[in-house]
Amino acid sequence: MIYLDNSATTALDEAVLEEMLPWLRSEYGNASSIYAMGRTARVAVERARSEIAALMNAHPAEITFTSGGTESNNSILTSACRESGLVDRVVVGSIEHHAVLAPAEELARQGFAHAILPVDAHGRYSPEEARRYDDPRTLLSVMHANNETGVIQAIEEIRAAAPSALLHTDAVQTFGKISVDAQQLGIDFATISAHKIHGPKGIGAMFIRKGIDYKAHQVGGGQERNRRAGTEPVALIVGFAAAARRSVECMQERAAHMRQLIEHARQSISTTIPNVRVNTPEAHSLPHILNISFPDAAQLDGESILQLMDIRGIAVSNGSACVSGSLQPSHVLSAMGRSAAESRAAVRLSASWTTTRTDIDTAVDALATIMRDLRG
Ligand SMILES: Cc1ncc(COP(=O)(O)O)c(C=O)c1O
The missing domain is CATH 3.40.640.10 (Type I PLP-dependent aspartate aminotransferase-like (Major domain))
Structure with missing residues (x-):
């Protein structure tokens, strides 16, 4: 897991x-x-x-x-x-x-x-x-x-x-x-x-x-x-x-560790997954969160991304846990001007000080495979 x-x-x-x-x-x-x-x-x-x-x-x-x-x-x-x-x-x-x-x-x-x-x-x-x-x-x-x-x-x-x-x-x-x-x-x-x-x-x-x-x-x-x-x-x-x-x-050292992992995830996702939008800016952002979405989401079944990650033993979210499981688009991404389909198909990775680089690599690999399959 x-x-x-x-x-x-x-x-x-x-x-x-x-x-x-x-x-x-x-x-x-x-x-x-x-x-x-x-x-x-x-x-x-x-x-x-x-x-x-x-x-x-x-x-x-x-x-x-x-x-x-x-x-x-x-x-x-x-x-x-x-x-x-x-x-x-x-x-x-x-x-x-x-x-x-x-x-x-x-x-x-x-x-x-x-x-x-x-x-x-x-x-x-x-x-x-x-x-x-x-x-x-x-x-x-x-x-x-x-x-x-x-x-x-x-x-x-x-x-x-x-x-x-x-x-x-x-x-x-x-x-x-x-x-x-x-x-x-x-x-x-x-x-x-x-x-x-x-x-x-x-x-x-x-x-x-x-x-x-x-x-x-x-x-x-x-x-x-x-x-x-x-x-x-x-x-x-x-x-x-x-x-x-x-x-x-331990705030300084934990934040540095998490930021390094999140920046690594940002880089790997941008290089391995085509047509991805990163919703978390590099500046003015928390060290542990990375939110991405897919501008071609209208052609995807957004909910299945999380389910397919889950089948591979990887727990990620599409935003607030309170609305997960329902088909509501994220009100946050909608307020930022993203389409309803894109706001529904977002993925949020959030790390902790116990997260490792291997965790991130495994998750990004899985996501790349899932997106390739979903896009046919
Ligand atoms: C920004 C924010 N506010 C409030 C809450 C609710 O906090 P709690 O789970 O302690 O009720 C959460 C939890 O997801 C949150 O992220």
Whole structure:
């Protein structure tokens, strides 16, 4: 099995699992309990919070644990409009993850003003376009980097163009891979998740800048300083901090390794597969993602590319895992101006620091054979 779908999820790091185990076995206290077992769990949760905060240049009070990126995005958008009443309008980028697009659409149905920020053919948002939404009663939600193409957005420039808007960035694909510095980016809200960086699934966090009067979207308990009700999953929180620490500590060398592999894949694909379009630019892109599509896709059955790769034991994706399996074209490639057929037949390779050059060579060979066969 060759796993090249690390943007969808990653393997749990063994060392992370080791740090989690005591909190699943003997240390099972509730972090809200006042007796010793509870206090021990509370110390672990607060240590993890401080660690994650420090890794993104934030204050521990600015970090609220959630069940992952989907919940963080939903909660931030919905609370900003409804529970916290901070804004009347939500403006989201056209290539955001569905966990941003769907709550924004729901808020529009509920009567909040709604607008979409377009991207150019390279999948980049324009700060000039963002300037139109510079208004203190607007929440602007633009992802730090895209999960399908790996394109990194100019968040600092967008912030400079719209200084009075509330700014949220979905940093699920960037946290632990490239620097996510809340002060430098100038963001008010951010979303991060553990399972993209070899941490456990089901845990993520929201960064909420100090001073923002944030009211919980999920209610029913006073946990997380009244910002997110629910018993804290101590083992997952400890695992999140362990994965984040290990990712940030080794960020430079892991990024260099992944970028080398992705550049190797880019070269090999361009030389061995005719009529291919690379949707991931060399500059302003994450080190671990390569997205390609086929301009002659109308003559191909796009879905079968992934199935034929799977039969050969190679896991790749055609974009967001949430829409895989359905025949929906990628909304990201469509927003970049690709045809529906091309947007359906894309292939995304996403590496991890454990990926080898042999993995890449085997995958590219398989893809070249499959494309030759499909093209008859
Ligand atoms: C950019 C982005 N945002 C949000 C999510 C959802 O995160 P989670 O799986 O932690 O709910 C993902 C996961 O695919 C993602 O890539």
